[in-house]
Amino acid sequence: MLKGTRIVVGISGGIAAYKSADLVSRLRKKSALIKVVMTKRAEEFITPLTFSSLSGNEVATDMFSCPKEREIQHISLAHWAEYIIIAPATANFIGKVASGIADDLLTTTVMASKAGVVIVPAMNTNMYNNPIVQRNIEDLSRHGYLFFGPAEGNLACGDKGTGRMEEPEAIVEYMEGLAGVKGDLENRTVLVTAGPTREALDPVRFLSNASSGRMGYSIAGTAARRGARVILISGPTNLEPPPSVEFVPVVSALDMYNEVMRRFPECDVAIKTAAVSDYRPASVSQHKIKKTGDGMSLALVRNPDILSELGKIKGGRILVGFAAESTNLLEYAREKINKKNLDLIVANDITRKGTGFDSDANEGYILDSAGATEELPRMSKMQMADIILDKVVSLLGKDSG
Ligand SMILES: Cc1cc2nc3c(=O)[nH]c(=O)nc-3n(C[C@H](O)[C@H](O)[C@H](O)COP(=O)(O)O)c2cc1C
Numbered sequence: 001m002l003k004g005t006r007i008v009v010g011i012s013g014g015i016a017a018y019k020s021a022d023l024v025s026r027l028r029k030k031s032a033l034i035k036v037v038m039t040k041r042a043e044e045f046i047t048p049l050t051f052s053s054l055s056g057n058e059v060a061t062d063m064f065s066c067p068k069e070r071e072i073q074h075i076s077l078a079h080w081a082e083y084i085i086i087a088p089a090t091a092n093f094i095g096k097v098a099s100g101i102a103d104d105l106l107t108t109t110v111m112a113s114k115a116g117v118v119i120v121p122a123m124n125t126n127m128y129n130n131p132i133v134q135r136n137i138e139d140l141s142r143h144g145y146l147f148f149g150p151a152e153g154n155l156a157c158g159d160k161g162t163g164r165m166e167e168p169e170a171i172v173e174y175m176e177g178l179a180g181v182k183g184d185l186e187n188r189t190v191l192v193t194a195g196p197t198r199e200a201l202d203p204v205r206f207l208s209n210a211s212s213g214r215m216g217y218s219i220a221g222t223a224a225r226r227g228a229r230v231i232l233i234s235g236p237t238n239l240e241p242p243p244s245v246e247f248v249p250v251v252s253a254l255d256m257y258n259e260v261m262r263r264f265p266e267c268d269v270a271i272k273t274a275a276v277s278d279y280r281p282a283s284v285s286q287h288k289i290k291k292t293g294d295g296m297s298l299a300l301v302r303n304p305d306i307l308s309e310l311g312k313i314k315g316g317r318i319l320v321g322f323a324a325e326s327t328n329l330l331e332y333a334r335e336k337i338n339k340k341n342l343d344l345i346v347a348n349d350i351t352r353k354g355t356g357f358d359s360d361a362n363e364g365y366i367l368d369s370a371g372a373t374e375e376l377p378r379m380s381k382m383q384m385a386d387i388i389l390d391k392v393v394s395l396l397g398k399d400s401g
Contacts, residue, residue, distance in 0.1 A: 013041025
C-alpha cells in the first residue's frame, strides 16, 4: 500500500532518533520513496550518513545549501512529499510549528507543504503533559496535523509514563492505514453535530453542559480528509472548524433540531456527537432575572429528541449516536441503539478521569445494531474518529453491495 508513496521523514533532536533508522528501513522495505530531513539537534543523536544509506537519498539538513541550482530545497521537498512524518517530534518542534515559526529546514518544509503531516511525539512525560505542549498539540490537531502516539512505558530519562515514541512497526502500520483509507468517503456527505447547546434563561444566562466539541470536530476533520463532503452543525465551542467543512453554527437545541432536519436529506451518514440539552426553560425572560427570595424553581420543557426523529426517517442512511453515561453504560447504550434505530453507538463512561467530556482523549465501547460490542481503549479523539469512520465505511459498503 505504501509502494511508490513519497514520504519525507523529519527527525528532530530527541533520544528516540535512533528508532527512526528502523522506521526508514521499514518504510523502504514497503517500497515507499523516502527523503530524510534532520534538524541540527538531531545530528547530535545520530548521523545523516545512517539515513542516507537507509533511505537511498542524500539527507537534507541545511536550509541554505542548494543541492541543485535554482531549486529551493524546502519548497521542492514540500511539493515532492505526499506525507511528512516527524519522528521523533520534540516539544520544541511541535511548539515552533504551532507558533508559526519556520527557522530551519524541517519547520519550513512542514509549513510549506500541503502533504498529510503525521507527528510522532517523543519526550519526557512531564514535558508531554505540560499544558503548553498539550495546547500546541491541540492547536495543530485542529489545523489537520495528525498525531500518532506517544506510547506509555519506560522512558530513556528513567521516568515512566506517556512520552515514548511509538514503535517503528506501529508507525508503518498507521501510515499504511492512512494511505489505504485515503478517499474512502469520496462522493459521500457526512453530517456531524458537535458541542453543547445553550438554553437561554434570560438575555445573559443559559443552561448548558461541559461538552467541548472536540470529538465531533475530530470526526468532521477526519471525514473531510477521507474525501467526504462534511456538514458540521455545532453548538458554541472554542474550536476552529476544520478546513473544508461546511460549518453551521447554532446555539440552542431547537436551532440544532431545525438545522439537522433541514440538512439531513442531503447526507448519507449522520454522526451525532453533540450534547443536546434534553430540556429548556419553559419561558425566557426578556430582562435579566433579579434576585428575589432565598431560592427559585425553574420550569423546564422537553426539547425534541433529534436522534429519535432521525431514526424514524433515516431510510438507507447510516446513523451514529453517542451515549455519555455515568452508570449502566452498556445497558443504556444497547437500549438507545434499538430504541432510536441507530446503526452504531459510541458509549463513554463520563465518570472516568481524563477522557470523554472536555478532554483530548476518549475511551469506551462501540456497539452495532447487529449486537456486536467492541472495546475502544484510551486513545486520542482523532484516532477514535478514524475507528468510527472505518465502521461507517464498512456499513456503507454493505449497503451499496
Ligand atoms: C540527551 C538529550 C535528550 C533529549 N531528548 C529529548 C526528547 O526525547 N524529546 C524532546 O522533546 N526533547 C529532547 N531533548 C531536548 C531537545 O534536544 C531540544 O529541545 C532541542 O532544542 C530540540 O531541537 P529540534 O527540535 O530542532 O531538533 C533532549 C536533549 C538532550 C540533551
